[in-house]
Amino acid sequence: MRSSFLMLPLAVALVAGCAKEPAAPTVDPVAQKPAAAVNTVSRSHDESSYAEPDKVVIKDLALDLKVDFDAKQIGGTATYTLEWKDKAAKQLLLDTRELTVEKVEAMAADGTATALQFALAPADKVFGSKLSIETPDQPTSVRITYHTAPTASGLQWLDPAMTEGKKLPFMFSQSQAIHARSWVPLQDTPSVRFTYSAHVTSRPDVMVLMSADNDPKAARDGDYAFKMPQPIPSYLLAIAAGDLVFEPISERSGVWAEPAMVNKAAKEFEDTEKMIGAAENLYGEYRWGRYDMLVLPPSFPFGGMENPRLTFATPTVIVGDKSLVSLVAHELAHSWSGNLVTNASWKDIWLNEGFTTYVQGRITEALYGTEMAEMEREIDQTDLLNEVKDMSPADQALALPPLNERDPDEALSNVAYVKGAWFLQFLEQRFGRAVFDPFLRGWFNDHAFQSANTDQFVEYMKKNLLPKNPSAVTDAELKAWLEEPGIPAFASKARSRNFAVVDTARIAFLGSSALPSNQVTREWNTQEWVRFIDGLGATQPIEKLAVLDKGYHFTGTPNGEIAMRWYPLAIRSGYTDAQAAAGEFIQRVGRRKLVLPIYAELLKTPEGLAFAKEVFAKAKPGYHPITTASVEDMIAKAEAAPKQEAAPKQ
Template sequence: MAPLASPVSPAAPLASDPHSYASQGTQLVRHLRLYLAVDFAQRTLVGTATWLLTAPAGAAAAGHLAEAALVLDTRDLLLESVSLGETTNGPAAAYTLGAADNVLGQALRIQLPAGTAAVTISYRTAPAAAALQWLNPAQTAGEFPFLFTQSQAILARTWLPCQDSPGIRFTYEATVEILGPERGQLLALMSAENPQHTAADGRYQFRMEQPIPAYLMALAVGRLDFAPLSERTGIYAEPATLARATYEFADLEQMVIAAEQLYGAYRWKRYDLLVLPPSFPFGGMENPCLTFVTPTILSGDRSLTSLVAHELAHSWSGNLVTNATWNDFWLNEGFTVYFERRIMEHLYGSTYADMLQVLGEADLHHTIGELGATSPATHLRLHLAGRDPDDGLNDIAYEKGCLLLLALEQLVGRPRLDAFIKEYFARFSFQSMDTTTFIDYLQQQLLGPEPGLAERLNLGAWVDGPGLPANAPVAHSARFDAVDAVLAQFSAGTPAAALVPATAEWSSHEWVHFLQGLSPTLPPAELAALDAVFHFTASGNAELLATWFPLALRAGYAPADAALTSFLLHVGRRKFLVPLYRALLATPNGQARAQEIYRQARPNYHSVATSTLDVLLA
């Protein structure tokens, strides 16, 4: 592979990020050359990482510092050598490893003689590296092992020595070599330009020409096939899953077109999806060029594809303009939720988008209720120093951030807001953004020119105030009004079978709203009547099951027990797991049952999920 051109960029100020050690150094990285050997037998990655620096050591700090240092984030990595220069044969570098922190890992501080332009690190990952999930064939849809990474928020450092801050960007090129007898049957993919067919020698090469932060580094290896959907979109999945996925995501190219019409050209060349095994802990992860998605959105009726619209929207909000630190997470997610619903409105109409907004607001109110209406954790601008940034990955950033943009839309009108957002993405492309800078930009470009507009928005209450401000928009859904009418009929005694005509064309969202509207004290006989007609317990729709099971648990509806156990044993999506285990714990003898299920299920879960569940089920 020809070397990837990596223009020398001027040294930028080191980011002040409480979740990265990088600010302790004087050098920033600009380009990565990575070699990884994937060893399924040992469950390790054997790596060589060559980091090219933004400027030779001493160039930016001449006359100000006696020495230059490159500081990288690491966690549970076994370092084998650290060399100066672009090969492992260079002079040995003087380095130290800092004290270990359970969340942040260790700082790798490399001393750089003047003129040093690159360092090369040879290392191995730990078998239990938090970002990596190694699956045996029984945990997949086929007969081969599988590996995938999840780097967000600060887990890239567990499989790559890096400056693991969202405010630091770099380009990369990589060679991935699969070891072992299955090498010729496994495909490797990264957040980069990707192959579409397996290589007989198990060796793959990648390049990412646009600068990205470390949390968008991604790798997956498995028995995968590819199906194109358009010239720039397609689906990767295990062979047994590919046909379902291709059907489910048939509108993918139309989503990209809709997004471009809203906020400008797609800047990442291809947009492909990788459907992972069910242990993936999130709904999706917006890795550039290749979004990772959970199979739990394969509902068979294309009703859960708003999640894909969300991950696509991240190609602008997050991947293109990135939160500078995890304290600014709402700048990624609030914009993305707003953008996602605009895409869905464009494709399926405003009544469809209204349902998504109502469901999102319900989730937000539930989260505020759990955190406390006056809690600082309900601010948009977070203060996560000393804590795992995953603590801030909740509905506050997503839904409260979206509501702020909806409040802006109501004040200035959709055309003006769209023009502002489009210009924002264009002006700050491939840069990071913190909350203070965004507020200044918003005041200058949108609020300041019109007297009184800033006061009407009450931005301070949104960003640094708890709960929801008084001017928070409230969504309404006409389609949910029809659902509420059916709920009223059922509550008044109408038999479940009589509801079939009115519910025949309902989407998953309408069914979720229906189930959420049922009395939490509904007796087992009533649930049985509903189940006999609508077959909730046997549903293949994960969103419906995750709403149905808590009702069944509260009522003691035993026919759902086996399905719940099977769901918890096989699905690793944290969004579902946490509330289901909580509902199970709230039942008589629920703690013993929950712990027994968790004992069996834990090997199927990613560390992102187990880090939460270990505490919940301790």
């Protein structure tokens, strides 16, 4: 997932059978939170789930669901094929959030259904409700009839007015990290992988897609079937429905999007097949069949989500010059790091995101050159070094301590992405690509379709990499990367040649207020403009910002990477000419990475707080629940904090 890099305050149709009437559900008297790890032997223990995978695991999931746009809910049945590991186990524990469970049944091979007793615990604000199912006979198949709530945290329902085409409603899921439990009862932990199939019905004028074998030629008729033969963790379960059409890129890749967007997206992403080839040359066969992308409405809270076979992508990366297609490289890279080999718990999220950011850089380098990859690395590393200044030491380690009662969404930071990739770059530099590339390819192959933890990676590294050059890396250096805060002093920083030109042009402008020559700036890409703005400092005189704005039209820019930097600078500097456009931007776009920095600056003054609340009231109906929760938390904290005066005009 390409996420927000900010630590802000922030089934095929089921077999029918003779079913007995189910027993009425009972309710646990006390909500039991996931057990905290105490002297955990394995880092694979997941504190964010009620499930007990050491006793029983879901091996296959069969869904039979109806998507109801009027009620804003998904409902139907989920049937689980179970593998019992503990012969003494008498319960199946699942994760849920705001689900209404109507009945639970054990399913016999002949389709006969027998009611099972179940209890739904009171909701924990982070982890939802534990669903306890009494299974004294350890059935191999269990079926749950349920429906979601309109407020499900993992689903967003958009009215037609909130879509590109303005004609049909739209719905999509976001299951990572622990939101899958809000639309399917599951062992919602990355340590459990399962295959799945689904039969989904909906209104006949919308196209339904899932993270499975979507047929580009499927008829839009309201009745759809899907199959995912490779085992996936719950956070990669995904669904979307709307006015969606398909445009091919290659025989195994293409774009789904609303009609008005699909051709632009296909053009922007036309290098996808080349990216797949570059990744295969490095790390082996792409094992998921098709690689398609779904361009979502601007409300999607993240840059992208690596749902297997169907990456969900924000439209904010479609800027016309391919300068932001590293997002596609990132989500594609997850096909090896994350989807193929998955972190067993969220405290080892760096095994997903750090590896993926590293692989993304290698794909970018192969297609667009070393300089482009180096620019992106330098931007990432600079952002991380700024971020860790205000971060707790424990959160700066790659191998995080047990999350216990923390929401894994809040534990995710730039550390997992950039420090993780930086560590792998360090290993590459010490051993050389001739050694490191086969090692990383071996890690993916040897752990394919498995979940792993940091301890397992270190063990694999000590067996398969370190002996290649025993003096290349010390135990103290490994500890500094994995367990200690910050970036090790011995880490080599990325250095872009192009940025030296950008820095020279900026210094000259700050000294003379004369814009850099058009011969210098006309070929600049997004990364170079980001570098230019980032180097302007916390504030600038209004007159200088006005000169920049007149010359480069930053205010009103459609480029989100520029907007998320320009508008905070303008707000801090008191450049009020940009405020209306900033409000329009955060009302239109729901991607957290892009809007949260702007809210953060607005909330620092009483005037800005009032403006932010006014804009948020208009934006909220189109925001994803994840973005809404983040902004509401920021506003609440701003209202409770002492206020400072608006930035003086300079």
